[in-house]
Amino acid sequence: MSYQVSEKVEKIFNKLLSMDQVQQGLDFIEQDQEQAIKDQKEIVMIEAPTFQEAKRAADYAKRLRELGLSNVHVDKHGNVLGTYLGKGDGPTILLEAHLDTVFPFGTDVTPVEKNGRIYAPGICDDTRGLAANLSVVRALQATGIETAGNIIVAGTIAEEGIGGMYGMRTLLEDHPEIDATISIDGSGRDSIVYQGTGIRNYQVSYTGPGGHAYGAFGLPSPIHAAARTIAQLSDMRPPDKPKTTFTVSLVEGGHQIHAIAEKAMFKINMRSDTAAELDRLEAKAIEIFKAGAKEENERWGRDAVKVEYEKIHDTPAGSQPSDSVIVQAAWKATESVGVKPRLAAGGCTNTNMPIMMGIPAVTLGRGGKEGGVHSLGEWFDPEGVYRCPQKSFLMLMALAGVRGVTEPLMD
Numbered sequence: 001m002s003y004q005v006s007e008k009v010e011k012i013f014n015k016l017l018s019m020d021q022v023q024q025g026l027d028f029i030e031q032d033q034e035q036a037i038k039d040q041k042e043i044v045m046i047e048a049p050t051f052q053e054a055k056r057a058a059d060y061a062k063r064l065r066e067l068g069l070s071n072v073h074v075d076k077h078g079n080v081l082g083t084y085l086g087k088g089d090g091p092t093i094l095l096e097a098h099l100d101t102v103f104p105f106g107t108d109v110t111p112v113e114k115n116g117r118i119y120a121p122g123i124c125d126d127t128r129g130l131a132a133n134l135s136v137v138r139a140l141q142a143t144g145i146e147t148a149g150n151i152i153v154a155g156t157i158a159e160e161g162i163g164g165m166y167g168m169r170t171l172l173e174d175h176p177e178i179d180a181t182i183s184i185d186g187s188g189r190d191s192i193v194y195q196g197t198g199i200r201n202y203q204v205s206y207t208g209p210g211g212h213a214y215g216a217f218g219l220p221s222p223i224h225a226a227a228r229t230i231a232q233l234s235d236m237r238p239p240d241k242p243k244t245t246f247t248v249s250l251v252e253g254g255h256q257i258h259a260i261a262e263k264a265m266f267k268i269n270m271r272s273d274t275a276a277e278l279d280r281l282e283a284k285a286i287e288i289f290k291a292g293a294k295e296e297n298e299r300w301g302r303d304a305v306k307v308e309y310e311k312i313h314d315t316p317a318g319s320q321p322s323d324s325v326i327v328q329a330a331w332k333a334t335e336s337v338g339v340k341p342r343l344a345a346g347g348c349t350n351t352n353m354p355i356m357m358g359i360p361a362v363t364l365g366r367g368g369k370e371g372g373v374h375s376l377g378e379w380f381d382p383e384g385v386y387r388c389p390q391k392s393f394l395m396l397m398a399l400a401g402v403r404g405v406t407e408p409l410m411d
């Protein structure tokens with residue numbers, strides 16, 4: 001599939017790439033790779049479970065301050081922000097990575113180097129994003145390039161799991177001046193995430209009086225009701241496009257083999273790349289939660305099993321056209337550093353939040369080779385990884401505009 005970049009975007013990139021300062025910036029970032037990896041190995045040592053990022057946030061603020069950004073601070077939610085001041089009245093662009101990791105306090109996070117790889121829980125996700133963005137800041141400062149708009153560089157809290165992208169959401173709510181966002185997260189040097197996969201998780205419970213399997217035979221069973229429900233849920237057929245998925249897990253219930261249970265529970269995870277399909281799937285699932293109880297009661301002719309369900313997580317879905325200007329810019333920036341770009345399908349990254357709010361946004365891959373993400377065996381191979389901050393650097397120039405040289409692509 002060929003991807004079309006508009007003449008306007010094409011021209012801006014040609015102009016940028018012909019500038020000495022931009023070439024200096026790109027060279028600087030390539031030479032800065034070692035420093036960025038040193039930062040990465042230091043930051044990974046500061047444990048930062050979701051909602052417990054304070055220590056890492058303080059360290060990141062110190063780093064941004066040392067690099068000379070303006071107004072560096074930790075906000076009331078725990079996000080770290082610093083600003084590279086623009087010299088015109090261009091748009092404000094956010095470049096961010098998330099501070100939190102999925103590992104609890106006490107995890108051994110000491111980096112170990114073996115066969116060209118760095119092993120440490122969290123070394124990629126998203127410590128690499130944080131370190132890569134520091135390299136971008138150093139390049140901005142080293143070249144003194146005059147962007148038209150301000151660039152906010154941030155470390156956000158609570159991206160992972162239960163965090164539900166809380167940091168990104170609050171940061172955008174507190175900063176309505178932000179016109180576009182670039183998140184660095186996820187593997188790959190070619191990936192451009194421009195959609196936000198929505199997630200809805202439910203906990204469903206069935207309760208009944210329970211009783212002896214033999215003595216109380218004839219009573220509807222919460223476990224049987226849950227099983228009827230799960231069987232029907234399994235038969236749901238959401239569309240392939242937009243990708244829409246579900247799975248039931250964490251099934252519990254009963255305490256004795258010879259007892260009709262008093263309670264059964266399960267959880268269901270539903271996702272879709274569009275809000276409309278997610279709504280449809282959710283409505284269908286809720287109908288089925290109730291049908292399972294009803295059918296079990298009807299089977300025995302007694303209204304004994306009750307169903308309750310609760311939404312325990314909600315990440316909004318959202319989408320932008322694949323030919324939107326920010327996606328085109330990401331495409332060009334990726335090509336410009338010698339990498340063939342790839343539009344990712346779906347995605348569940350901090351980019352969900354801006355997309356939902358109508359702010360142009362992309363998530364770009366961290367750039368190195370990586371594996372075992374979210375496991376204790378997480379590893380990172382830094383070969384050629386400087387291309388990631390190079391992409392971000394070009395994106396920032398293109399989106400924010402360079403004073404007297406290029407018009408900002410965002411407005």
Ligand SMILES: [Zn+2]
Pocket residue numbers: 098125126159185186
């Ligand atoms: Zn991540």
